[in-house]
Amino acid sequence: MPREHRNPYNAHFFPEPVLSAENLACSRGDRLVFRCVEFSLESGQMLLVTGINGSGKTSLLRIVCGLLEPAEGEIRWGGKRAKGLGEDYFAKLAYVGHVNGLKDDLSATENIRIWAGVSGTPVAPEEARDALRRLGLEGREDLPVRWLSQGQKRRAALARVLIAKRPLWVLDEPFTALDRESTATVEALLQEHLEGGGMALLSTHQELSGITAPLRRLGLDH
């Protein structure tokens, strides 16, 4: 069974893990995807979810985001049930799923501004453009998203995470369709986020070379 052991030294400094999952099970229809999944995440840590296709990586991330109800177990934030925290918990996490969550008819800047506005934390157009430039979308900020390439769309979706300034990043295969250069940029941003005390939970098939922060793995293969 996949099981994550807590580092005893870390536990000494952080008696209460910030994010924890207890005894999670997930079933889709009649099929049990995984069970007995446990992990905890503390400030500055990153957890890499690995596993073959269909092992439930996306489902696990969706459970953490509260988009999917686990068959068993629960997610806790600071020791409290995430479900009970409701919107207070949503305010702590930024999620990029395997679909980008961008409107094709809006520009990347509009997408980010509207997303921020609907989240209750509006941003100025310049702020949104800055985030897009950091991800290498210089000159593409005001084009309709439908004109962007797959990789560029992915980067626009990741820019949303950057602007959100939330402690927990949940990224589902963030490096899909990204070229080597943008992969390095995203890794650098992740590193910066972790150094600033943030947390990240991501699923990927790729080896991460640019990250020196403590990296832990959760394998979903049985």
Next chain:
Amino acid sequence: MGSVLGWIIRRDLVLALRQRTDVMTTLVFFVIVVSLFPLGVGPELEKLRPLAAGVLWVAALLASMLSLGRLFAADYADGTLEQILIAPQPLSLVVLGKIIAHWLVSGMPLALIAPILGIQYDLTGEPLFVLLISLLIGTPVLSAIGAVGAALTVGLRGGGVLIALLVLPLYVPVIIFGAGAVEASASGIGPEGHLSLLAAFLLLSLVVGPLASAAALRISVE
């Protein structure tokens, strides 16, 4: 909180403006259906006059239902609905914004164009005015009730037919009192009673619709 409502309305209005054909479809459908009846029934005004309120209301109801499929389906497909579900804001507030925007682009234009179409049926004076008022009060109810059906069927194949089955029975009181108001006015009884009941439906549906849709969305998007 109010600004979140503003952002979501603005988002859907901008999107509607950029996909004008979708909006026009609803309106053109309404105009065509209403104009077909005089062709089928015959041009005698004595025959058409009693049909006026019923035909206009049934056409408005069908046209409004035609556009319901788009309410959440497009957002579901591109992943923006997921982002809305985990926005740290009350989901029912966001849904209320979407209902208002839906009414502004589908219900309100129908109501405003209806008096012109009513002239074809020899409606004049007060009944024509009452038709406009009854549609202005009644079409938001159609959007609010329809949102529940749209939320329940989001992500389902063949959801369009299912929406009709779910929502049409709930539209019955609206059409009875909406068309009734016009007839009451034409026969000299006075439309106040019908319109008051219609307004009561509006208030009720604006409270229940967003709450029920929000709950339905959480289930549908799993």
